[in-house]
Amino acid sequence: MPARVIIDPDLCIGSAECNRLAPEAFRLDEDLGVSVPLPGAGLIDRERLYDAEAGCPTGAITIGEDVDEAAR
Amino acid sequence: MTITERPTVVLRDHDAIRQALFDPNLSRTFDSRSYHEGNIRDGVVSVSHGAVHRARRRVENSQFRADRLRLYERELFPALLDHLLGVLIEGDTADIFPIGELLSVVLAARRAGLDIDDHDLPTLRDLVHMVDVFSQGSAILDARDPDAVRALVRKTYDAIEARYIRPAWERRARILEATSGGDGAAGEELPHDILTVLLQHRADPALELGDDGRIVREVATYLQGGTHTSAQTLTNAIDLSFGLTDEGRVLIDRAAADLAVAQRVVHETLRLRPTTPKMKRRALAATTIAGVDIPAEALVVLDAANANRDPELFGPDPDAFDPDRRVAPGVARWGLSFGAGPHQCPGRSVAGGFPVGDDLATGEDHLFGLVALMFQAVAKRGPGPDPTRSPERDTRTERETRWAHYPVRFERGASG
Numbered sequence: 001m002p003a004r005v006i007i008d009p010d011l012c013i014g015s016a017e018c019n020r021l022a023p024e025a026f027r028l029d030e031d032l033g034v035s036v037p038l039p040g041a042g043l044i045d046r047e048r049l050y051d052a053e054a055g056c057p058t059g060a061i062t063i064g065e066d067v068d069e070a071a072r
Numbered sequence: 073m074t075i076t077e078r079p080t081v082v083l084r085d086h087d088a089i090r091q092a093l094f095d096p097n098l099s100r101t102f103d104s105r106s107y108h109e110g111n112i113r114d115g116v117v118s119v120s121h122g123a124v125h126r127a128r129r130r131v132e133n134s135q136f137r138a139d140r141l142r143l144y145e146r147e148l149f150p151a152l153l154d155h156l157l158g159v160l161i162e163g164d165t166a167d168i169f170p171i172g173e174l175l176s177v178v179l180a181a182r183r184a185g186l187d188i189d190d191h192d193l194p195t196l197r198d199l200v201h202m203v204d205v206f207s208q209g210s211a212i213l214d215a216r217d218p219d220a221v222r223a224l225v226r227k228t229y230d231a232i233e234a235r236y237i238r239p240a241w242e243r244r245a246r247i248l249e250a251t252s253g254g255d256g257a258a259g260e261e262l263p264h265d266i267l268t269v270l271l272q273h274r275a276d277p278a279l280e281l282g283d284d285g286r287i288v289r290e291v292a293t294y295l296q297g298g299t300h301t302s303a304q305t306l307t308n309a310i311d312l313s314f315g316l317t318d319e320g321r322v323l324i325d326r327a328a329a330d331l332a333v334a335q336r337v338v339h340e341t342l343r344l345r346p347t348t349p350k351m352k353r354r355a356l357a358a359t360t361i362a363g364v365d366i367p368a369e370a371l372v373v374l375d376a377a378n379a380n381r382d383p384e385l386f387g388p389d390p391d392a393f394d395p396d397r398r399v400a401p402g403v404a405r406w407g408l409s410f411g412a413g414p415h416q417c418p419g420r421s422v423a424g425g426f427p428v429g430d431d432l433a434t435g436e437d438h439l440f441g442l443v444a445l446m447f448q449a450v451a452k453r454g455p456g457p458d459p460t461r462s463p464e465r466d467t468r469t470e471r472e473t474r475w476a477h478y479p480v481r482f483e484r485g486a487s488g
Contacts, residue, residue: 013129013414014133014134015418016137016138020138028137030134033133055427057412057414057416058414
């Protein structure tokens with residue numbers, strides 16, 4: 001089952017650690033200075049997503065079980 | 073309530089400290105004598121909190137992207153290292169700490185936004201002197217004579233503004249004005265640095281940069297942070313390696329041949345000798361960390377130096393200097409020395425490179441960090457203790473990991 005990938009934009013400080021750890025799942029929006037999940041982010045290797053979640057310096061990323069197709 | 077009157081809570085456990093570093097109720101602002109308005113660090117990113125801190129970091133973090141760091145580490149810094157070490161090391165002895173400062177200040181100045189000639193030693197020495205003053209200011213809570221430090225820091229802000237920041241500011245302002253007037257070519261001249269992005273985004277009220285002094289202090293903060301810690305870490309890495317005597321010589325030779333070993337030396341040095349051994353926070357509201365109740369207005373001391381020696385995480389001999397040690401999965405080899413949470417050191421990847429996993433593997437995109445490059449460049453010259461001169465600690469601070477002088481003797485020339 002795909003993962004639900006959420007970034008809290010109020011917590012993100014644009015360190016781009018998630019982009020470094022899982023570039024297929026996250027990109028940095030340079031205009032906003034925050035990271036956003038890419039389409040299909042929930043489909044990549046779960047361990048990489050957990051690495052990004054753990055590596056985020058502000059705890060802005062949450063990886064959970066997907067229950068909503070639109071959130072993938 | 074001053075900092076000395078507050079109830080104090082000390083956290084020593086790795087996970088509790090990490091939790092505290094993420095807790096929005098714990099702030100880096102302290103009392104009116106140290107960090108509030110009118111004071112020497114007023115409004116700088118490292119002591120701001122909440123929304124303004126996040127807004128500032130979002131803008132400033134753009135200067136710490138991996139592509140930029142690769143440019144520094146793979147192109148700019150190696151050439152600079154070769155040149156400056158060739159000039160700075162005369163004969164077979166040298167004082168490592170000031171050399172580390174001079175090497176570090178070049179890229180720190182470039183990243184901060186000062187337009188300097190990388191090869192102009194009098195300018196570099198002038199900047200290092202300023203960094204030394206700002207470092208005393210950043211450690212004001214441990215200063216032996218805080219009032220004297222405050223006066224010196226204020227005077228030095230005036231000097232750095234007049235000599236370096238204003239000329240750089242005016243140049244960038246001209247380019248920004250031309251760019252906004254439709255001159256697309258002018259935009260290509262715009263430097264990539266902290267001063268530039270602050271000026272570009274200054275109108276955003278979330279950044280709270282209306283006061284010119286805040287921009288001066290912010291640029292000075294990045295100059296200081298990018299210089300002092302790297303030079304101290306280089307010196308501590310040399311000191312810890314020398315402490316291993318014969319094994320240390322083998323380690324230095326391995327680091328000379330393998331940048332990954334040099335990086336592990338740096339990470340292990342940071343673990344044992346964090347630049348800020350005890351981080352401090354103020355509780356804006358009552359909170360609970362790892363089961364410990366913290367009242368509002370309490371001073372919270374985060375003993376990173378202790379947490380970095382937890383045998384559960386760093387093995388059965390955590391006090392030993394062992395760059396090849398295995399650490400618990402998910403734990404950084406440098407422990408908590410770069411902090412964590414929103415205030416995690418923005419220059420972590422510049423100085424320390426990317427984290428190294430439990431398998432010690434480093435891929436093609438891996439960055440080793442500028443301190444590892446410096447350590448390797450010194451290691452290639454075969455350094456050993458100078459039998460005629462002893463190292464001297466910086467006695468102006470109570471932090472025992474700060475050096476003023478560290479003489480070494482080299483066995484080999486620049487070719488290694």
